Amino acid sequence: MIHFVGAGPGDIELITVKGQRLLSEADLVIYAGSLVNPELLKVCKEEAVILDSASMTLEEVIEEMVRGWKKGQKIVRLHTGDPSIYGAIREQMDLLDTYGADYEVVPGVSxxxxxxxxxxxxxxxxxxxxxxxxxxxxxxxxxxxxxxxxxxxxxxxxxxxxxxxxxxxxxxxxxxxxxxxxxxxxxxxxxxxxxxxxxxxxxxxxxxxxxxxxxxxxxxxxxxxxxxGDRYERSKLYDPTFTHLFREASK
Missing domain, CATH: 3.30.950.10 (Tetrapyrrole methylase, C-terminal domain)
Known part of the structure; x- marks a missing residue:
């Protein structure tokens, strides 16, 4: 399985629990080196292959992922923030589809x-x-x-x-x-x-x-x-004069 994982914005504790687990189990990690905090890679297995995609083309990234997928490896494609925002994952998934490769997307904190x-x-x-x-x-x-x-x-x-x-x-x-x-x-x-x-x-x-x-x-x-700025109104949800499903307005 290939896992597109959101690494979060920078703080290594802001990767999701699922994302960190997959990273720790991965046989191959391809990460966006120009943006992802490299401290995250410390949870990787000692024998894991780790590649920086900053100097790679789309085709080279796909070649590495498909090679690993055919070997039955667990692969993490580690993107900064959340992969769905400026992550360029659609083009990767479309190419993986042509190989019939299995993949999933794990959200991250943008x-x-x-x-x-x-x-x-x-x-x-x-x-x-x-x-x-x-x-x-x-x-x-x-x-x-x-x-x-x-x-x-x-x-x-x-x-x-x-x-x-x-x-x-x-x-x-x-x-x-x-x-x-x-x-x-x-x-x-x-x-x-x-x-x-x-x-x-x-x-x-x-x-x-x-x-x-x-x-x-x-x-x-x-x-x-x-x-x-400084100007705003209070939320109606917690306004004592506002009735909603869970609370009656105070008199």
Whole structure:
């Protein structure tokens, strides 16, 4: 069996129990070396073969997995965060299907969750934002026209922008074009949940300067929205004047 496993955002204790067990049992581990915390590999068997996919092509990764699968090995393809978000797993699964290989996907904690933890923030605040948009700016790899940042920004929702730290000027321009104000709160979370985690807060107008000042070039999320401010309403779920299935409102 081939297991696509989410390694979590960085903190080695944020891999799932299932993910850690599979990693400890694996005969072959192929991990995203540029992103996955290598400390996770300490649970691997001494005899396990461990390959870093950072320098490998898709075809080379598949060749190794299929070779191991044909031998009856237990294989872990270790992805950062959760494999379903910018994990490039669809193309791997489609190729594995052509061989009839057996595989499963084990979810992980995404870095956008790690960023919220670092910020001590809640993305969905009553009467502020009830929607979280996970996206990235178009660069060398384009995005569909209907998903340009300016169009997504028009909703005024909470936005978590991946893979765009080197495109700060474009991000700022597109968000302003979409309707965010210059003083919209923003945060940059560098290496969320890693020991070297850093959090920088400011406003949209200053986003490029923040990134330049702190010499950020990769492995950081841009988070935008009024949820970073001080205004919100209490949840109705715990409001003493609100009746729901489990509790009558107090008089």
């Amino acid at each position: 870095s956008f969750c790690g960023a919220a933890s670092a910020l001590k923030a809640e993305y969905t605040l009553p009467n502020v934002s009830q929607t979280v948009i996970l996206t990235r700016a178009g660069g060398r790899t384009p995005v569909p026209e209907k998903e340009e940042l300016s169009l997504l920004a028009s909703h005024g929702a909470t936005m978590v922008i991946f893979l765009s730290i080197s495109l700060a000027d474009k991000v700022k321009e597109e968000l302003l074009k979409g309707g965010y104000a210059l003083d919209t709160p923003v945060a940059i979370v560098y290496k969320a949940t890693w020991p070297e985690e850093k959090v920088y807060r400011g406003i949209l107008e200053k986003l490029p300067q923040m990134i330049e000042e702190h010499h950020l070039t990769k492995t950081a999320l841009i988070v935008v929205g009024e949820f970073l």
